[in-house]
Amino acid sequence: MTSYVQRADREDALAKTPPAWRTAIRRHRQLYFMLIPSALLLIFLNYYPLWGIGIAFVDYNPFRGLAGSPFVGLDNFVDAFNRPQTLTILRNTLFIAIMKLVLGQVIAVIFALMVYEVRFAIYRRAVQTLTTLPYFLSWVVLGGTFVTILSSTGPLNTTLTGLGLEPIGFLRDQGTFPWTLILTDVWKNFGFGAIIYLAALTQINPELYEAAAVDGAGRWARMRRITLPGIMPTIILMAALNLGNVLNAGFEQILVLYNPAVLATGDVLDTYIFRIGLQGFNYEIGTVVGLLKSVVGFVMILTSYWLAARFANYRIF
Amino acid sequence: MIREKNLANVIVDLVIMAVLALIALSCLLPFLHVIAVSLSERGAVAADRVGFIPIGFTIDNYAFILRNNQFFNSLWISILRVAVGVTTTLVIVFLTAYPLALDNIRMPGRLSFKVFMLVGFLFSGGLIPTFITYGTLGLINNFWVLILPSAINVFFIIIMMNFLRGIPHELAEAAWLDGASHLQVIRRVYLPISRPALATIGLFSAVGHWNSWFDGVVYLQQAKDWPLQSWLYSLVTTRQIQWQSAGTSASDIASNFQNATPDGLAAALIVVAALPIMMVYPFMQRYFVTGLTLGSVKS
Numbered sequence: 001m002t003s004y005v006q007r008a009d010r011e012d013a014l015a016k017t018p019p020a021w022r023t024a025i026r027r028h029r030q031l032y033f034m035l036i037p038s039a040l041l042l043i044f045l046n047y048y049p050l051w052g053i054g055i056a057f058v059d060y061n062p063f064r065g066l067a068g069s070p071f072v073g074l075d076n077f078v079d080a081f082n083r084p085q086t087l088t089i090l091r092n093t094l095f096i097a098i099m100k101l102v103l104g105q106v107i108a109v110i111f112a113l114m115v116y117e118v119r120f121a122i123y124r125r126a127v128q129t130l131t132t133l134p135y136f137l138s139w140v141v142l143g144g145t146f147v148t149i150l151s152s153t154g155p156l157n158t159t160l161t162g163l164g165l166e167p168i169g170f171l172r173d174q175g176t177f178p179w180t181l182i183l184t185d186v187w188k189n190f191g192f193g194a195i196i197y198l199a200a201l202t203q204i205n206p207e208l209y210e211a212a213a214v215d216g217a218g219r220w221a222r223m224r225r226i227t228l229p230g231i232m233p234t235i236i237l238m239a240a241l242n243l244g245n246v247l248n249a250g251f252e253q254i255l256v257l258y259n260p261a262v263l264a265t266g267d268v269l270d271t272y273i274f275r276i277g278l279q280g281f282n283y284e285i286g287t288v289v290g291l292l293k294s295v296v297g298f299v300m301i302l303t304s305y306w307l308a309a310r311f312a313n314y315r316i317f
Numbered sequence: 318m319i320r321e322k323n324l325a326n327v328i329v330d331l332v333i334m335a336v337l338a339l340i341a342l343s344c345l346l347p348f349l350h351v352i353a354v355s356l357s358e359r360g361a362v363a364a365d366r367v368g369f370i371p372i373g374f375t376i377d378n379y380a381f382i383l384r385n386n387q388f389f390n391s392l393w394i395s396i397l398r399v400a401v402g403v404t405t406t407l408v409i410v411f412l413t414a415y416p417l418a419l420d421n422i423r424m425p426g427r428l429s430f431k432v433f434m435l436v437g438f439l440f441s442g443g444l445i446p447t448f449i450t451y452g453t454l455g456l457i458n459n460f461w462v463l464i465l466p467s468a469i470n471v472f473f474i475i476i477m478m479n480f481l482r483g484i485p486h487e488l489a490e491a492a493w494l495d496g497a498s499h500l501q502v503i504r505r506v507y508l509p510i511s512r513p514a515l516a517t518i519g520l521f522s523a524v525g526h527w528n529s530w531f532d533g534v535v536y537l538q539q540a541k542d543w544p545l546q547s548w549l550y551s552l553v554t555t556r557q558i559q560w561q562s563a564g565t566s567a568s569d570i571a572s573n574f575q576n577a578t579p580d581g582l583a584a585a586l587i588v589v590a591a592l593p594i595m596m597v598y599p600f601m602q603r604y605f606v607t608g609l610t611l612g613s614v615k616s
Contacts, residue, residue, distance in 0.1 A: 021425040030499040031416035031424055038413040038434070041469045044454060046437035052446025066449075111340065114333050123334065129599055130341040133348075136598045137591050138528035140546050144553040144587045145347045148354065148580065153365040155350055191344065219326060252531055256553060270444075277445045278535065290443025298440045316435075316475060 055287040062283070076284040085267070086289075092178070093268040096249040099182045101242045107186055108193035109235060113227060115194065116201050128198075131191025143256030146184055147171065177262040184257075185250055196238065197231050204230040237312035244301035247293055269293050348591070355379070355584035358576045377576035378585035384574075387540065387548060388586075395527060395544040398463050402526040403519050405468045410518055411511070413469070414477035415503060421486050438471040444535075451536060462536040463544065467525065473518045480514035481507065517604040520597070527593060549586050 025032065051066070056076055058069035080086060111131070118124050134142060149156055150170035157167040170180045208226050217225065251270035258266040267275075269289060277286020308314035349369045354362055358373030366372055382388050413434075417427060441447065448457075456462040484507065492502045533547030540548065 020423075024423045024425055028416075028422055028424060028499070031419075031422070032426075034412045034416050034499075035430060038409055038469050039430075041409065041465060042434060042437040045466050045469075046441070048454070049442040049447040049450040050440075051442075052450045053442050055446060055449065114337055117330070117333050118337065119330065123337075127337045127341045129602070130344045132602070133344055133595065133598065136524055136528075136594050136601075138530060138546050140530050140550045140553060141528075141587050141591045144549065144583055145351050147553060148584065149347055149350060155365075155368055158365060187343070219329065255531070256550065273444050278448060283445050283449070286445040287443060290445055294441055294443050301439055 053291055055283050056291050060283045076288045080285050080288045089267050089269060089272050092265060093247060093249045096178050096181055097246050100185045103182060104186045104189055104193060105238060107190045109197055111190055112194040112197035115198060134188040135192035139252040139256050142188060171257060172261050174262055174265045177266045185253060197234055200231040200234040233312055237308055237314055240304050240307040243304035246300055247297045351584045351587050355581055355588050359578050362578045362581050375576040377574045378581040381574045381577040382585055390541055391543055391545040391548045398544050399523050399526045402464045403522045405464050406522045407515055407519055409468045410473045410477050414474050414481055418478040418481035434471060457536055458538055463532055476518060477514055484510055520601050520604060524594060545590055549590050552583050552586060
């Protein structure tokens, strides 16, 4: 069926009056007006700050502004890369972020498969309600909670020493701290992350299970041959989309939980930019590191969308 | 699903349910501990004797917070931020999604705007350039810095667009044939139908605004302008409350709130900050799937 709008457009085109695109714009002028507020927000809050990237190429003088600061070319980049901690921070970022993505997804899938096996709807519902709670709380709330629980005299370590075990320096020990970050992040997100797999599980055709049972497939075999393949497209999609986060090790979480004792293993790009740039007033190095993170992060997000479109038929628009 | 009723299967069922119970419990116990600490007396908190049940029940920590001016200041800013922030976000999201979603209407420049929006949203200049340019825009120490940057959220806009696309076009065409303007069509047709989508986006936006704290800490230099979670951040990381409230002197604190402790106060404030979320999120469950499919990439 040709719609009224399309028909009107075609008539305009045939009438040889002004070009069709101009008529289209005039006819739906209101639509363009509606985009003005978001266009202004984007221009001022998203595009205008890109001008500040120039700080990376000057010896920045806050009182004279960007235009009044002397141009130094790539000196700041050389300086950033010559700092010994830069490589460590990059390594910390990648390790923490990748472990969070991998473990987070594995645990969410396993949890979803377990919930799916439970027969009682009320039980499933109760488990899901409780496990999605941490996702909705801020890292300030959760961080405050973990600082209390994981401290050397907190309930967890008191229990460990009570059992005759060595206390664990969750927030103080350099080797343990990244794992504290990884596991608390997995704990925060697995319940919510499982929802998408549980939604995919409801789409599996029940007849498949009946047919498999007739053929003598046991419970484990059905899970491996029907349930898991059934949610495989969703698993691949989420894995592809996760790729956009490989440089996001969890800024807010680390800001709340870290301390000088664990800087060597817990410092990541975002916390480094924050500390050296805004707290240490080294705007140039903060901008350089932030710019590199933005560029790589942007490429990773585009790649992840491309992969998701290619392998999971996912379209954002 | 098929379920054979034999002993092995029943045992597997029980094991799965037991493991799930433990997992669910692990999501609850940390908060029970914090609640217990917030309600326990000074000695027990100082000696780390509190488990999951309050020891020497006291409400001094809460009473103290209620005597603190900063608390009411922050609470008010948090409430204001949620109200203004959600309203602004919903208006911007709807205004942006509507023209972009009407694929039947020829609109030159639509694709360019989508690209402009996506690139602007996904590519950021980084923390320092943003901070510096927000200064020249007058957004530092300005309440609106908590509202405007999160008002244009591309994931929300995509959710809204997909929803609007699902509405039969014929509904609006009848109105257009009668000569109605877009604003009239929106008011009479699209807005009433869009209520579920707006509710989803509004709830997620509200939770996001209530939970945000980093923007407050960075862009607002004075503690009096901070929302509750920003104040909680400084409390959690320093364990120091600034006792500037009128009428509370050091001696007043010592005599009236003997059982208040820094740890207890932090715990009480954590409870207060988490409570609205705990009350709202169970009702959001039916919206989760929509929120999840697009929200997976954090910025």
